[in-house]
Every structure is written in C-alpha cells, then in structure tokens.
Amino acid sequence: MRKTTETKNFYPLGVLFRVCGLEIDDLESPPEGTLAMWRCEDESGALLGGVNLKRLKGCYILDNLAVREDMRGSGIGLALMETALEEAKANGAKEIWGCAKVPEYYLTKGWTSVPPEETPDIFHCQTCGQFGVSCFPVIIKKEL
Numbered sequence: 585m586r587k588t589t590e591t592k593n594f595y596p597l598g599v600l601f602r603v604c605g606l607e608i609d610d611l612e613s614p615p616e617g618t619l620a621m622w623r624c625e626d627e628s629g630a631l632l633g634g635v636n637l638k639r640l641k642g643c644y645i646l647d648n649l650a651v652r653e654d655m656r657g658s659g660i661g662l663a664l665m666e667t668a669l670e671e672a673k674a675n676g677a678k679e680i681w682g683c684a685k686v687p688e689y690y691l692t693k694g695w696t697s698v699p700p701e702e703t704p705d706i707f708h709c710q711t712c713g714q715f716g717v718s719c720f721p722v723i724i725k726k727e728l
C-alpha cells in the first residue's frame with residue numbers, strides 16, 4: 585500500500601529528483617519559494633515519488649514532480665500532482681504554472697503550453713544558457 589504525506593525534509597526528495605534528471609542545485613534546502621512538499625512511499629517507507637509546490641511573485645508553481653523509474657505508469661505521478669493542485673486551490677490559486685521537461689505528460693492532464701512572451705518571470709529556465717540550446721522545456725499552465 586502507498587501513502588502520500590507532506591514532508592519538511594527536502595534531502596531525500598532532492599536525491600530522487602536528481603536521479604530522475606531534474607536540476608537540483610542544493611540538496612540541503614528546498615527550492616526558493618517552496619510552500620509545501622509531498623512524498624509518496626510504500627508500506628516499508630521507501631520513497632517512490634515526490635513533488636513540491638512553490639509560490640514566486642504571486643504565482644503558484646508545480647515544481648519537481650518525479651517518480652522512481654521502476655514505479656512509473658501506476659498513477660503515482662498523477663496522485664502527487666493532484667495533491668499539489670488541491671493545496672494550491674486551497675490557498676486561493678486560480679491557476680498554476682510549470683516548466684515541463686515532458687510536456688506531453690502534462691498536456692494530456694489538462695495543462696496547456698504558454699508562449700515565452702506570455703510567461704511571467706518566475707522560472708530559472710528562462711535565464712539559463714541551456715534553455716533552447718541543449719534543454720527544451722515548455723512553460724505550461726493549468727486553470728484551477
């Protein structure tokens with residue numbers, strides 16, 4: 585049986601995010617603007633997936649969603665995403681933003697892509713030298 589719980593301990597999530605190919609500079613502290621973090625674990629307490637919700641410049645952001653590779657495709661990612669979206673809604677968010685490495689995943693789940701000129705200045709990606717060079721994330725948004 586799996587359970588998803590809020591956590592204050594970023595380190596294990598950060599390690600998982602890194603292993604899953606997400607850009608994590610600092611394992612010791614959550615990304616700037618983090619409001620809440622959740623972990624999904626199995627009955628033995630092993631970490632299966634995680635996500636964090638941020639708020640920057642008044643915008644809510646779904647950040648660092650990842651699931652352990654051998655556990656993908658069984659709804660863990662979606663459950664984590666929905667937990668973060670519910671929390672954003674409970675905080676009064678009307679929309680939520682993301683910077684997606686796998687936009688196809690989000691576009692089938694009610695998110696839409698947003699052109700760069702319509703994107704608020706809230707993503708590290710926008711100032712990264714690799715944006716559009718070796719890394720091609722898509723800015724996405726979902727109405728809540």
Ligand SMILES: CC(C)(COP(=O)(O)OP(=O)(O)OC[C@H]1O[C@@H](n2cnc3c(N)ncnc32)[C@H](O)[C@@H]1OP(=O)(O)O)[C@@H](O)C(=O)NCCC(=O)NCCS
Pocket residue numbers: 604605606648649650651652655656657658659660661662663683684685686688689692
């Ligand atoms: C993206 C990720 C979080 C999805 O987690 P997951 O637990 O496998 O996803 P779920 O089981 O909730 O969703 C499964 C559904 O999404 C689809 N899906 C999963 N990964 C997908 C992808 N990369 N592209 C398109 N669709 C995808 C599945 O086909 C499935 O569809 P269905 O519900 O119609 O059967 C996971 O693949 C992952 O950790 N990837 C590496 C880290 C990453 O890139 N995170 C996103 C950063 S923006």
